[in-house]
Amino acid sequence: MENNGTILRVENIHKSxxxxxxxxxxxxxxxxxxxxxxxxxxxxxxxxxxRCINLLTQPDQGSVWLxxxxxxxxxxxxxxxxxxxxxxxxxxxxxxxLTAIRxxxxxxxxxxxxxxxxxxxxxxEELRQVGMEEWAxxxxxxxxxxxxxxxxxxxxLAMDPDVILFDEPTSALDPELxxxxxxVMKKLxxxxxxxxxxxxxxxxxxxxxxxxxxxxxxxxxEQGSPEExxxxxxxxxxxxxxxxxxxxxxx
Amino acid sequence: xxxxxxxxxxxxxxxxxxFATLGLVGSALILGVIFGLPMAVGQVYGKRSIRFxxxxxxxxxxxxxxxxxxxxxxxGIFPGLGMDVxxxxxxxxxxxxxxxxxxxxxxxxxxQSVSEGxxxxxxxVGMTKLxxxxxxxxxxxxxxxxxxxxNEYPNILTDSAICYAIGVMELMTRTSQIVSxxxxxxxxxxxxxxxxxxxxxxxxxxxxxxEKKIKIPGFGTGAA
Numbered sequence: 001m002e003n004n005g006t007i008l009r010v011e012n013i014h015k016s017x018x019x020x021x022x023x024x025x026x027x028x029x030x031x032x033x034x035x036x037x038x039x040x041x042x043x044x045x046x047x048x049x050x051r052c053i054n055l056l057t058q059p060d061q062g063s064v065w066l067x068x069x070x071x072x073x074x075x076x077x078x079x080x081x082x083x084x085x086x087x088x089x090x091x092x093x094x095x096x097x098l099t100a101i102r103x104x105x106x107x108x109x110x111x112x113x114x115x116x117x118x119x120x121x122x123x124x125e126e127l128r129q130v131g132m133e134e135w136a137x138x139x140x141x142x143x144x145x146x147x148x149x150x151x152x153x154x155x156x157l158a159m160d161p162d163v164i165l166f167d168e169p170t171s172a173l174d175p176e177l178x179x180x181x182x183x184v185m186k187k188l189x190x191x192x193x194x195x196x197x198x199x200x201x202x203x204x205x206x207x208x209x210x211x212x213x214x215x216x217x218x219x220x221x222e223q224g225s226p227e228e229x230x231x232x233x234x235x236x237x238x239x240x241x242x243x244x245x246x247x248x249x250x251x
Numbered sequence: 252x253x254x255x256x257x258x259x260x261x262x263x264x265x266x267x268x269x270f271a272t273l274g275l276v277g278s279a280l281i282l283g284v285i286f287g288l289p290m291a292v293g294q295v296y297g298k299r300s301i302r303f304x305x306x307x308x309x310x311x312x313x314x315x316x317x318x319x320x321x322x323x324x325x326x327g328i329f330p331g332l333g334m335d336v337x338x339x340x341x342x343x344x345x346x347x348x349x350x351x352x353x354x355x356x357x358x359x360x361x362x363q364s365v366s367e368g369x370x371x372x373x374x375x376v377g378m379t380k381l382x383x384x385x386x387x388x389x390x391x392x393x394x395x396x397x398x399x400x401x402n403e404y405p406n407i408l409t410d411s412a413i414c415y416a417i418g419v420m421e422l423m424t425r426t427s428q429i430v431s432x433x434x435x436x437x438x439x440x441x442x443x444x445x446x447x448x449x450x451x452x453x454x455x456x457x458x459x460x461x462e463k464k465i466k467i468p469g470f471g472t473g474a475a
Contacts, residue, residue, distance in 0.1 A: 054375060056374060079377045079378070080377065082374065082375055082376065082377040083376065083377035086375075086376075087372075089368065089371070089372065089375075091368060093369065093372035095372065095387050096369065096467075096469050096470070097390045097391045097394065097467055097470070110382055111376060111377045139467055139468040140469060141467075141469025142469075152372075155376065159376060159377065
């Protein structure tokens with residue numbers, strides 16, 4: 001870890017799909033324990049940015065540093081870094097053939113080489129954290145979306161990651177299920193987990209995030225604390241964007 | 252009722268044929284999985300060159316009649332390699348290698364049916380590509396494939412009778428021998444047919460049981 005508490009550094013990330021330039025040089029630092037929410041219109045590269053951080057998508061240019069080590073260009077060591085960068089997906093992507101607890105423990109056993117007994121214990125502990133220990137023996141098909149997402153958070157937690165990336169974790173959920181997932185995330189944030197969250201949940205962003213990044217057209221257009229973004233006049237575009245949510249909520 | 256006595260008299264000889272037939276089918280199925288499954292993985296995840304080679308293999312073994320393959324291997328390839336192998340071995344090998352070609356396509360479809368997110372999630376927790384395939388993709392693909400794969404059993408079972416042509420002492424060969432010894436045709440061939448039908452039925456029952464046993468909520472039709 002670096003002296004100033006920076007756990008993750010993202011430098012000048014560029015990514016194009018064909019002619020479409022999705023990311024046009026994104027740079028930011030993340031301090032340990034920080035929760036950053038990425039907001040902005042759909043199709044502005046927020047999810048692509050998250051995937052570039054753990055190299056699920058290979059950036060065309062730029063670098064990612066985790067605790068002072070370079071993640072980009074790390075060759076086979078990328079699998080090691082991915083253990084330290086948890087990821088939670090919009091559509092959960094739980095392993096469909098495994099029970100909830102097997103979903104959480106499999107990487108501990110197969111990747112970490114932990115013995116099955118310890119792995120089970122740890123997996124159960126993580127499920128308890130997200131309030132899913134009673135569902136340990138159920139298959140993904142038997143879980144609600146909110147439950148599945150909480151299991152997938154437990155799966156990410158099990159690897160004791162330095163940072164967790166949330167890619168629109170509640171976009172596939174109805175409001176009630178969204179709330180149960182957001183509550184778990186809020187608890188994690190308060191417990192000091194470093195989190196990058198792509199979300200359209202403005203309430204969550206404003207109440208939990210230390211910093212909000214407003215992205216548009218592949219760039220971070222505006223960033224600041226929730227208070228700054230809401231009050232300061234220079235954050236015109238971001239306020240307009242958030243304002244649209246308030247209007248629809250008011251109907 | 253001469254033929255009843257004949258059949259009872261020769262039945263132990265037929266039983267030997269049943270074992271040989273089951274041996275052929277069993278080894279062919281196992282060989283088919285051992286070669287077919289990695290070939291399917293190679294076809295989905297392999298480099299272009301690997302996919303090309305597997306493509307040629309599949310094209311070859313699916314493109315030739317079983318009888319032609321049997322003669323090729325029995326009179327050509329094995330002797331050419333200086334190997335003097337029993338006909339049973341040739342039969343099992345040909346049925347197995349041919350089965351692998353068909354099975355690879357069954358498994359390939361099943362692997363491709365596993366959603367992309369499964370691989371992404373597996374990689375995201377730090378699994379290598381190979382670990383992801385082994386621990387996440389294949390366990391799902393095999394469950395998807397099993398109903399289609401079960402079809403291979405009656406296919407290979409019925410195909411196995413053609414090993415008669417190279418003199419494998421299986422059910423069909425022994426039946427013909429009994430016929431030529433006793434000059435009783437129809438009843439004996441009917442017994443042979445009856446045994447094939449029973450083997451077919453029994454085998455399908457076993458496969459069905461396996462299918463049920465490894466069933467997981469969320470897989471296959473009428474799931475959960």
